[in-house]
Amino acid sequence: MAGEVLDVVAEDIVRPENLVYRRPSALLDVDMHYCPGCGHSTVHKIFMEVVEEMGIQHDIIGVAPVGCSVFAYNYMDIDMQQAAHGRACAVATGIKRMLPDKFVFTYQGDGDLAAIGGNETLHAANRGENFLVIFINNAIYGMTSGQMAPTTIDGMVTTTSPYGRDPKTMGYPLKFGDLIAPLPGVAYVTRQAVNTVQNVRRAKKALQRALEYQKQGLGFCLVEIVSNCPSNWKMTPVESNKYVQNVLIPFYPLGDIKVPEVKK
Amino acid sequence: MAGEVLDVVAEDIVRPENLVYRRPSALLDVDMHYCPGCGHSTVHKIFMEVVEEMGIQHDIIGVAPVGCSVFAYNYMDIDMQQAAHGRACAVATGIKRMLPDKFVFTYQGDGDLAAIGGNETLHAANRGENFLVIFINNAIYGMTSGQMAPTTIDGMVTTTSPYGRDPKTMGYPLKFGDLIAPLPGVAYVTRQAVNTVQNVRRAKKALQRALEYQKQGLGFCLVEIVSNCPSNWKMTPVESNKYVQNVLIPFYPLGDIKVPEVKK
Amino acid sequence: MGEVKLMKGNEALAEAAIRAGVDAYFGYPITPQSEVIEYLSREATKRTGMLVLQAESEVAAINMIYGAAGCGKKAMTTSSSPGISLMQEGLSYIASAELPCLLANINRGGPGLGTIQPAQGDYFQTTKGGGHGDYHLLVLAPYNVQEMADFVKLGFDLAFKYRNPVMILADGALGQMMEKVELPPQLPRENKEYPWATTGKPKNGERRIITSLHIQPEKMEEINLRLQRKYKQMEAEEVRYQTKNLEDAEYVFTAFGLVSRIALKAMDIGRQKGYKIGWIRPITLYPFPKKIYAEIAPKVKGILDIEMNAGQMVEDVMLSVQGKTRVEFYGRMGGVVPTPDEILENFEKMFIKGE
Amino acid sequence: MGEVKLMKGNEALAEAAIRAGVDAYFGYPITPQSEVIEYLSREATKRTGMLVLQAESEVAAINMIYGAAGCGKKAMTTSSSPGISLMQEGLSYIASAELPCLLANINRGGPGLGTIQPAQGDYFQTTKGGGHGDYHLLVLAPYNVQEMADFVKLGFDLAFKYRNPVMILADGALGQMMEKVELPPQLPRENKEYPWATTGKPKNGERRIITSLHIQPEKMEEINLRLQRKYKQMEAEEVRYQTKNLEDAEYVFTAFGLVSRIALKAMDIGRQKGYKIGWIRPITLYPFPKKIYAEIAPKVKGILDIEMNAGQMVEDVMLSVQGKTRVEFYGRMGGVVPTPDEILENFEKMFIKGE
């Protein structure tokens, strides 16, 4: 074996000083209920890496939505509240206004954030509430088994658009980040993905930047993550990540939509 | 008297053939409850002129909001429904989807449309619902006696911003028309006013255009009217119209924000 | 006999809606009833042209219903507990404006986000008026999949008869389970004009106004009196219930919906053990079948009311009985379904052991 | 004696909130209670640093309360009937997640948009749970401006004692009228840490979760059982009511809130006419003071319940009385307030003439 040729065995490598990746400590040591390959898990993981790296595990309060990530609080080892469907931004407003020195974030699906919760999201953004919204856009209602979401793209088949979404009658796919970016209360809007290694790295950086901005009190930050739902898209995880790349990202291009003006 | 010099007396002039302006017949022959000089009345009047001129009094269904114009149905001589606060666009969706061949409109204040009703307005716009929204922006909650509205401008004193609106904590004045204009379902967004004779004429034209677009099935049309609230602004009607001109219009500039692409 | 199928309760309800010639469904997905909108999305428009629209929220959905119903159309929605809570303002408006429409609440375990398992914790909300002001929904409680289908047309008939919202209250199990169902015939969508409906001001007639605002209290009181008369009429004409074994009953089991079937089984087991148990199942929860309870009360030793909640219908039973017999309650909560054995055991504990 | 002022009920409530050291008010204007947010906007922040935030809607407001209450802060809102209906989902969540907070419903005439005049049509919604699932608000019914002020601190004390939402249910007149009020002393905003509150995971301790989701029915049933135990405890410890002239009473007038004062006047007039009338006013509507009714029932010829609605609290009176005496109801609706004469006249019609 290769190892032998170089005279190195696994035990030589598997040593604390050689550790280059481990599960973040802020992610609880339990199984996540998400389907195999689901982007929710990936985002949980990288966000907890950020929390760990910034050393803010005791200074952050999260708001879980109603959606597949309703159980986020079972995995993130931080104080959390579970909000009614769509109301995470209102709940986060209540928290942040009471605890302005703490980090606050919401974690929401596209149905939660942009359908039923559109108004709470819009107005929190417009008030410039100084918290972070992590917006998982998987173009579908995951938890309720695959109905059309505001972000479902043109022609996409879901259980409530069984013949493909027809924007003329069902509404157009909504780019919520683009919608609110012009509001003066909004500091940072970016769209990321977790379908490739590189995208995961970038998404993590975006989450970290958003928390830095929050620390500086710059206002509302939205990190949208174009994600997958292999179960309801009826694809394998690998296929689903390709669909993200080839179909979703062209419609939801990645990158920063708004960045704060540099303060001097 | 001048009349005598020209040998003409009032009776010579006041003849049907000389009539150049009369109260529109689609406006019921009753007093309106609005305060003296209130723009709501003006808009009611010109909209009923449009309805009369287009001959669609029997083919239009209106939705009244909750706000000072809740009683719109007492003045407009057409079929109307009164919607719960903020839900006019949902109600109108129900009507228009059932009666696609009729004209449908909502008539809403800024609190109704942009605060509590933000989500219904946003999603109706995004679905491209083929109806007209008449949006009376008087920068205040009129009916409930003068609280801050989403459109209240920076520094403006209201009963809930007694020291002037501070956008940092109370949110920024929201330009709802600009917000939704980019949505593909939206056909027409314009901002008008009724504080001067010329502006009244233009506003009327805009309302008429919106109904023409609806006839053509172009989608969601929003006619915003920057209006006054002398009572709650604590001004005379004349002062209030000057305030519209000198303070509000500079922040809410008049003109078309989006017009439909010409179909050929 | 009509077409017989094995169907989920939610699907049977959806299929029945198509066959009843319903004009519009506005709804928002929620477990355990999303099959309704899914089924309709697949089937309805292509078969009858019925409109099926996924609203942005339950708040929007109920107000779309308001608009459509105000045009005299048959409009409906379905949801489950939290979603129904969001509709309370809209329902109060609809009841006040006297618009006919149909709703179904496929009740799950609460309060809060709760569970998605079957429950009956929304009885109070449904029958006493979860919204503001004095109004009532007419409430139908199916106990099998057949009734999930049958109550759609019945519901619309009653809704239009009274110009009042009708609610089908069923627990999550009734939505999810499959049973044999005989489907009703396909009716056409009738394009009826109603004199009160806003469809464009008539050329020769008064304009129509749909409103619930009557700023003069005296006028608003008149509206209320009219509503109250309507409720009285419902009490006189629409009470529905089912009974078994009341003739020789010394005890009565009572329950609504699915639980009534579990109680029925418990009754059977109890009878085998020699207890003379009878059974009452209210079908209309509002108007509540007070009379049958009042009649049976003096003749029995006690009534055991069983619900999947902390004790809600039992108040209506007690109000009917007026102290004329002992009323006891047994309930499970949060999505737990009681078993027949458990019911009987508790019956024995309450009524037999202590005697 | 504290500072005495002539104040509107709404203002007294607002002033009392500042003095109780409340941390946050989230609300949305609605007649007849907008004075609360207006008063607070003027006074609160500059005096105690209390947060006053005009939310975009009642739905947002109640969920902001959830967030703030979840941090262990004293958070409150006020609204009136339609606005309260919109809060039902949020209230069910708050009750289920066991968060303490204070609400006031300055009840107006319904259903629907209704009127803005005083009414009591939201009794059912408030006491039986207008939201989904088995939960209860602890409900306080003030009958004068003094109690509008006093019940703020009391409400928060109870809310934190039970970790349960508390609702002040008052009609529009109580909000709008001015009376003499003795203001409570200014208390500091206490920056207490609660072990259940999410303020950042403790360095040496478990993280805190505020949730109402318990996907396993058995777990959700446990939550429900805990809630039910809490309600039982409230019934044991928190029942409040007031009586007059029960000693020799042959009849009882009962009513809550403002109407109880009108009933009191009717009682006085009645006594002058020689009728031995007593008076009961429930102060807590939930838990309802069942016992006093049960005790008095066998001793009197009848109870007349008067409400500004179609008959809601009367059901709780009847449930308490269990058929032990005659219970009659007299009500006005839609914002109409009954007069003392009218009450007495109806009393005579029901109880005296027929005798």
Place this chain on the structure above:
Amino acid sequence: MTHEAIFSGFGGQGVLTMGMILGYAAIFEGKEVTWMPSYGPEMRGGTANCITIVSDEMISSPIISKFDTVVALNQPSIDKFEPAVKPGGNLLYDTSTTLKPPTRSDINIYSLPAGEIAVELKNTKVLNMIMLGAFLKITNVVSIDSIWKGLASVLPERYHKLIPLNQEAFMRGYNAITLKELVKV
């Protein structure tokens, strides 16, 4: 003793303030008070009124339909509330703007040209104080001293320089009324 009064007029005439000043005055005398405004959209531009009850005992209903005294500042108020005066009660109105005076004979009717007096005082805003003066002369519910205290409580600090003018107006109204033989029913 309990006195049940209603002050009614156009919005903007200060009728709510009349009741408030009376209310505060009564409080300073240790009395109980309830003050109940009409509220709602009809306020807007239209008429406004407030029921003010002053009593030595706890006041039960703040909303009543018959009054010991009605003070009407305009014609619609006379029309609306004349029938609501208790037999033997008082109706006070301003002759300056009245076209159709009250006609009941089972009540005491008082009037004064308050509008004209206000014009004399060069401030139409004090019309309500003139009427309140007249009201007090008729009813004597509280002392004039208490009214001064009530006035100071109701008037925001920054307007306290207007107190003398208001007092003058009040006294003009007070003195404009001659108490006549009371109607007895």
Place this chain on the structure above:
Amino acid sequence: MTHEAIFSGFGGQGVLTMGMILGYAAIFEGKEVTWMPSYGPEMRGGTANCITIVSDEMISSPIISKFDTVVALNQPSIDKFEPAVKPGGNLLYDTSTTLKPPTRSDINIYSLPAGEIAVELKNTKVLNMIMLGAFLKITNVVSIDSIWKGLASVLPERYHKLIPLNQEAFMRGYNAITLKELVKV
């Protein structure tokens, strides 16, 4: 006659379909049926089951906790539902994936290597039909003919070409079971 069964396995193994085919078959025989799936988030990736009751009379409770027959397609299902078999009832499981076989002695335990048979048939999707065949052999609740009809009803038209394969699988399961002396309790 009433038969109360539960079919349980991983999500994706087609356990819900087993109950549905049985249900349809029963309907064709004029029987009453209730079919109650487990639903909820635990479905996702995890286990799934459905209670299927077939009876000649109206069926009361569709949710029951004790079963005449448990059909377990994986180990967790055996672990969970072995205690829920009524004394004297049946437990049927697939030996192919079982590490810890059931142990109760007051019930009839049947097994077959359904996984292996499926591999032989070159289609692991038919595992559920194999198990259903075995179930029918044991319980004899409906006729095989009715099962064929039920199969046709449940399978969407476009998959009807797969009917023969499914029938074969069913019969393989049917024939794999030898009925033994019944436990009597």
Place this chain on the structure above:
Amino acid sequence: MAKVVGEVIIDIERCKGCELCIQACPEQTLALGKAINHKGYQYVVKVNDNCTGCVNCAIICPDAVITVYRKSLKPKQEVAV
């Protein structure tokens, strides 16, 4: 050249005295009168005959109080024919 003359009819019971028409009239034809109407508003009256029937007042009037007539007057001789 023909001269244009106008006449306005004011529905005084419906006028709310907002004065917007007064502002809008280029001929200063309108002013607030001294009298009040049944709703208690001081209403608008004509104070000269310069009205040209330009309709400004009617267009700006929120309450549709004003009806306007306009006539082109031919030179006197034509009338005399």
Place this chain on the structure above:
Amino acid sequence: MAKVVGEVIIDIERCKGCELCIQACPEQTLALGKAINHKGYQYVVKVNDNCTGCVNCAIICPDAVITVYRKSLKPKQEVAV
């Protein structure tokens, strides 16, 4: 020149067999095994020793199943010293 060698530790009970790591590995070190874990998933196993510790698999793994170690190997002689 130093060669970099890596080692991955797979928490097989937590692996859901989504195969994303397999796709992401530049060295084809990972593949789905035949066995299933307690949750019923076929889990990932190492199939060669080419791992360079590039961390790709760990970064893409949604469930944080993989721990990675990396070591720079000095040329043999140094080891032999």
